[in-house]
Amino acid sequence: MRRRQLLSGMLATLSLPGGRAAAADLDVDVLLALAVDVSLSISEARFDLERRGYAEAFADPRILRAIGDGPAGRIGVALFDWAGPGEQRVAVDWMVIASAQDAGLFAARLAEAERPFYGRTAIGSAIGFAADLLARAPFRTDRKVIDVSGDGTGNAGRSITEARDAAVTAGITVNGIVILTDPDGMPGFLREHTNPAGGLAAYYRNLVIGGEGAFVMTAEGFEAFGRAIIAKLIREIS
Numbered sequence: 001m002r003r004r005q006l007l008s009g010m011l012a013t014l015s016l017p018g019g020r021a022a023a024a025d026l027d028v029d030v031l032l033a034l035a036v037d038v039s040l041s042i043s044e045a046r047f048d049l050e051r052r053g054y055a056e057a058f059a060d061p062r063i064l065r066a067i068g069d070g071p072a073g074r075i076g077v078a079l080f081d082w083a084g085p086g087e088q089r090v091a092v093d094w095m096v097i098a099s100a101q102d103a104g105l106f107a108a109r110l111a112e113a114e115r116p117f118y119g120r121t122a123i124g125s126a127i128g129f130a131a132d133l134l135a136r137a138p139f140r141t142d143r144k145v146i147d148v149s150g151d152g153t154g155n156a157g158r159s160i161t162e163a164r165d166a167a168v169t170a171g172i173t174v175n176g177i178v179i180l181t182d183p184d185g186m187p188g189f190l191r192e193h194t195n196p197a198g199g200l201a202a203y204y205r206n207l208v209i210g211g212e213g214a215f216v217m218t219a220e221g222f223e224a225f226g227r228a229i230i231a232k233l234i235r236e237i238s
Contacts, residue, residue: 084119122157173211
C-alpha cells in the first residue's frame with residue numbers, strides 16, 4: 001500500500017503541466033520568451049489581433065513542421081504582456097510545444113489571460129524581465145531567444161541598450177517585430193512615438209535587437225501581424 005501511494009504521488013508530480021520533475025530533464029531546440037506590447041498605444045482591437053496572431057501561429061502547419069524538423073522536435077515557449085516599468089505579467093508560463101495538441105493548449109491558456117496593463121512603453125524593462133524568465137525556464141537548450149513585439153519607441157523604464165547588452169552577454173538573442181501604424185490623424189506625441197525619425201524598424205535595429213543572428217521583422221499594420229509572426233517564428237525555430 002505504501003509503495004502504491006508513493007508511486008501515485010510520483011506520477012501525479014510528473015503529470016503536472018509544466019511540472020519541474022517532468023521538465024527538468026527535457027531538451028528543447030529553442031527557448032522562446034515572447035514579449036507582447038500592451039502599452040497605451042495598443043487599442044483593444046489591436047490587442048485582440050495580437051492575441052489571435054500568437055494563438056493561431058503555433059497551430060499553423062508550417063510552424064509545426066519547423067518544430068518537428070528540429071533535433072529534439074520540440075520547443076519551449078512562454079509569453080508575457082508588458083507596458084511600463086514594473087508592468088510585466090506572464091500570460092502563458094513555460095510549456096513545450098511539439099504538436100497540434102500542444103498548440104491548442106497554448107491557445108487556450110492565452111485566451112484565459114486578460115489584458116493586465118495600459119501603461120507606458122518600457123522596452124528595456126521588458127527585455128530584463130524576459131531574461132529573468134529565460135533563466136528560470138525548466139528546459140535545456142543552447143538557444144535562447146527574446147522576441148519583442150511593439151508599435152512604438154521606448155519612453156520609460158530601464159535603458160534599452162543596457163538591458164539588451166546584458167541579455168546578449170548571457171547568451172540570449174533579442175529579436176524584434178515592429179507593427180507599423182499610419183500616422184495620419186494621430187496627435188503629434190503619438191505620431192513621434194509610433195513613427196520615429198528613420199522608421200520604427202531602424203529604431204529596433206539600432207537599440208533593441210542583439211546577439212547571434214538577431215533580426216527585425218515588420219508587420220505592415222496590426223491586420224498583418226498574424227502573417228508576420230508566423231514568418232518570424234519559423235525563422236527563429238529553424
